[in-house]
Amino acid sequence: MILEKIEKSPQTLRDIVQARMREAIFDGRFAPGERLVERPLCEQLGVSRTVVRETIRYLEAEGLVEIIPNRGPIVATLNRDQARQIYDIRRQLEGAAAAACAQKQGRDLGPKLSAALTTLQEKIHDTQWVDFLQATTHFYELIFQEAGHNIAWDIVQRLNGRISRLRTLTITDPTRERPGMSHMVAIHDAILSRDAQRAQLAVENHIADAAQIANRFLQEAEAGLDHG
Amino acid sequence: MILEKIEKSPQTLRDIVQARMREAIFDGRFAPGERLVERPLCEQLGVSRTVVRETIRYLEAEGLVEIIPNRGPIVATLNRDQARQIYDIRRQLEGAAAAACAQKQGRDLGPKLSAALTTLQEKIHDTQWVDFLQATTHFYELIFQEAGHNIAWDIVQRLNGRISRLRTLTITDPTRERPGMSHMVAIHDAILSRDAQRAQLAVENHIADAAQIANRFLQEAEAGLDHG
DNA sequence: TATGGTAATACGGTATACCATAAGATCATT
DNA sequence: AATGATCTTATGGTATACCGTATTACCATA
Structure with a gap:
């Protein structure tokens, strides 16, 4: 083997949306405690619900958003x-x-x-x-x-x-x-x-x-x- | 207040599927490196693709599964x-x-x-x-x-x-x-x-x-x- | 038999439409 | 003013379809 594996960057929509939302939370454009309503998010970002929902799951696991049962995700608060x-x-x-x-x-x-x-x-x-x-x-x-x-x-x-x-x-x-x-x-x-x-x-x-x-x-x- | 809050178990499907998959990975029913193909998983668990995918995002953030670009999720390996x-x-x-x-x-x-x-x-x-x-x-x-x-x-x-x-x-x-x-x-x-x-x-x-x-x-x- | 090309397949990535249900808001009623 | 009925909003969840890409199997040809 001489050549190394060719590195394509198959950045998915998820990756982009994830980065965007993380960013938005970081610099406070989404305030802590604020609700993250799916459909408006979809419109703003121009992507489907699937993508937004998967992103939210990821951020939930990261501790950046919290899920209130039957209410949906909010930006995590910090005491x-x-x-x-x-x-x-x-x-x-x-x-x-x-x-x-x-x-x-x-x-x-x-x-x-x-x-x-x-x-x-x-x-x-x-x-x-x-x-x-x-x-x-x-x-x-x-x-x-x-x-x-x-x-x-x-x-x-x-x-x-x-x-x-x-x-x-x-x-x-x-x-x-x-x-x-x-x-x-x-x-x-x-x-x-x-x-x-x-x-x-x-x-x-x-x-x-x-x-x-x-x-x-x-x-x-x-x-x-x-x-x- | 005399009565305590009634604890409904708003356990969503996601929660259940998540627990199941985590379990399966824990006790080795899914071997490390093994591919997690969505559609078969859906059939096995009797849920839709959305739920499975959201679960996978969560487990990805946890480090339990890895995503190979254009290939899909596999059980995370450990060196x-x-x-x-x-x-x-x-x-x-x-x-x-x-x-x-x-x-x-x-x-x-x-x-x-x-x-x-x-x-x-x-x-x-x-x-x-x-x-x-x-x-x-x-x-x-x-x-x-x-x-x-x-x-x-x-x-x-x-x-x-x-x-x-x-x-x-x-x-x-x-x-x-x-x-x-x-x-x-x-x-x-x-x-x-x-x-x-x-x-x-x-x-x-x-x-x-x-x-x-x-x-x-x-x-x-x-x-x-x-x-x- | 090795090579090269091509077709079939599998699967992830994405979008959309739909239904049931819970929570919250509003408004009428007593 | 408390209660109750109703409407709205938004989630939780499902089904389905489509596209692009990667892999594989197959086949033809040199």
Whole structure:
């Protein structure tokens, strides 16, 4: 065998619709708790019910939508306890990935990670927070890949989907001085100096910080709802 | 309010089909790599294609089936690396749950956990390994619940689905002396004595042990395939 | 017998129409 | 104002048809 298998991209309608809806949920065009009525969705997207329904099943399994019996799907909501749990799991998985990455890194990681960090620093004051989020994701993706923790990465990404609103909130918060950046630098340095323990700690600090801000947001939101 | 909410079982066809297929994959009636052809499935289950397809989307998101482009769904396969990763994640999540459970347990946990352990000891030599597996699941479920880690529990259960074959293999292995039991006792004792660190270690030992056996199995299987 | 071409088949991907039922909203009635 | 009847909306589920593509089986030919 000399030739490698030819890679066609048979992207199905499902894949597209899935991406679209995920996107819409991520940047809040579908608010949490909002109903996802099938037929209007079909019209908006210009696809049949079959496609929409299959997509909804998929997103349901991902935890992005919830099904109310005999009522249909709604965009999943998130309370403070769930958020806490999610950040806690992320802390574990990302910490472990960083540690593993620090240990087993190949010689081509250094440049790539540094480049990712640079992009991050460029995008930090960008008005397009989406870009910054994406850069953050890419930074962590590198770490997970190098660590060989791709299943954990899948899990983390899925969890991130469920807290996407929080992530944008914490990023776009004007009162925040974005201390995240210093953490990222710490993570980068620790990994490149092959210090597993320090890398893990840096990640855990980063997440703990984010979790705290998220918690504050949710607290305010819930308080606001009470006497709203 | 005096009367409690009446629990209708709005179990949809989808739910049933989902449970059936998951079951079938779990106990190997659908072998890994086997194709899941829609129309025959519809006939076997007596439902329409829509239901089957929606189910498949859900199981796809769970990682239980894979979709091959232009070919359709197959039962997901598992290689050694993936198994290693899954056991690694389980080690983290279950360890953390045990630690948290040891700390924040209420006074009604003791009896329940002890009862679960007893059931476990009864079922250990049962010819119906399914029962033993179920008892194990219940034991851990108690721990996660008490710890308040229900999202992590979802993740663990999903991961367990992907290694279900391995779990039955490790349990039904005649050469194994089921050292799992002693670990379970250690976990139980550590939690009841509120020793978080010891509980975590006990869990980690338990999983490490299982992972090792699973790894041996897969190694043999892969070697067997090579010159088979 | 090996090669190449072609037809048949199988199956996923997609669309549409239909029915039954549950939940919610509206409105009339007492 | 509580009750009850009715209408509307939308889901849950089914059946059916169509297209495109991949695989397979078959056949002809060199």
